[in-house]
Amino acid sequence: MDEPPIPVIRLGDTGEVAAALPHLLGFRPAESLVLVSLRGPGGSRVGLTVRADLPPPYAAASLARTLATKVVTDDPAAVLLAVVSEAPDVGALPVPPADDGSLEAWPELPHRDVVHEVVLALDARDVPVREALLVRGGRWWDYDCPYPCCAPGAGTPVPDGDSPLAAAAVAGGAVLAADRAALAARIVAPDGPAAAAMADACLSAGRAHAQRLRARGIAAVAAEGDAAVAGAAAACRPGPDTAGTRLPDAQVAAVLWALTVPAVRDRALALALGDDAAAAEVLWTECTRRAPVPLDGAPATLLAVSAWLRGDGAMANVALERAISADPDAHLPQLLAEGLDNCLPPADLRALITRTVAACW
Template structure:
């Protein structure tokens, strides 16, 4: 499950979205990538009841898992205490047809679904004419509505998004019949424009978002050699200067690398070498250096720290990638990008399944700990470690 936490980004201008079509079109900006075969819950709140709140996404579950998936999504959304919710299903699944819908044969015979035009007319008890086809995933929508109702969260609308159009599951009008739908708004939405001003780049899908942390092609062998070489150098320095001095040397090397990642530096510094990255990732294996580095996400060097952790995560071999990936998760989480935080934590735990801080943060992300609360926890930790 992804928890993009889009509403908590302090650097994003306030944008109000009221039309369901605008919400459907804004899903990529809310999530950070274009969802496919997904279910999304968007919390609504604020004084007007229309402010976009916590946003959670999951892959469409198998039929046997619908109830459990719905319960998990609603538990996550509920942590933000929404006044209401908006539900969106993103799927290219075909319409669902009653297998024995009543067709309008001359003799009134039952017609099997595979022989039935989706626009064929059935008969309601009151004689009304209805299409035989229905929007897909209606059972999942039902499970979510029931789970939200149990938590006293009203559903503002339930949407299906596919093929550049949107439908409302509750709409009785012809525009929401299965073969109709309403085109998604064209042009650049207000939320998309706001995202551009904050530098957000929407990925084509979640896999493309994760690929931003892939290692540079053909660079793995040289990076491994640099890490082996650096390990020997650190052992020699430990024997020469002692543990406390090595911690300070490690912090100094990290600071030098950080300075080279500051945006807007003129002239642009030389890229970090394999040896530079190796020194940083080995330094972060020391929890004293790593915990001190947590505070970098809080201050003026937050952007430089995110760039440094990204570079180190991409290039470091496992398990040395676990610490920078964990720090990257903190950096992006604090600016509201929960989807990327989840990807970074997955990378950290792939590299080192026993990494304590990564496991702790993964539990916090699953519980929808909001950025403001995470910031407070880090501030407390940094204050506790500060020299007195």
């Protein structure tokens, strides 16, 4: 199966990148340090984006080295650094005495110590920092700009409207969340009567699953599970026939129990590689959200793969946290979390999944 085309987005002006940061991350960052890999001729193409919470001063050097290690996996020609923070200007820089002998001072942009540590960490890897930005209150500053537009009290407005970077993210299937907590909220389990009804459906489906295993064996049950997954994915395909429809609890429960068979789960990975990739992500999202623990582990793992292949590392991380919480000893989500933490490119993950699926048939 061919990898879907990835839009080639060229770096425009600095304000455009500042405006596109939420789309590059999948959510609106707050109090964050963001590194954007710049690739291609002259470092004009936006590549891997990594983010972390802004650290306390004592941890700045360690975090800078960690993020530098991650972003250089993309083999960047240069890196754009962005600090997203609502912190006010801090400190004061003394200047030569005025005519009357007094010292004048002016405020300084916040988090310059973090910027300095990132520049050092990337310089140690022979990767230059193209620009270092502060994004705050709908405006942006260049830490290295000496002109009045970047004075602490000034700044340049972040452009309104959709940039090519934002448009490409939306075309790739990204849905912008207000913050990282909003990403997690997409797969929060319901409570009340809905949760009770889903639990009852899972108990009933579990009894039927166990009976089929005893009566027919694992191979027959796996084949039925493959069919259940395929049917549910088809019901989630975008289009007028499925718009606004909700999978019945019994159908979700059947998929959840089917995914407890490792071969079914591994073959289900193939859905993220083909024409039903969007439908699969809808299915895994719905199954993860509605599944009781520990049945949520397998669909959360599959959701992480779908999001990762789409380039949405933030959603992949949220889904893997859910999968590991469901079963801390599960091997596959731990491996995926390690790969994501080490910035394994989606293309490499795609190749790995292709080999895994081929071994399941």
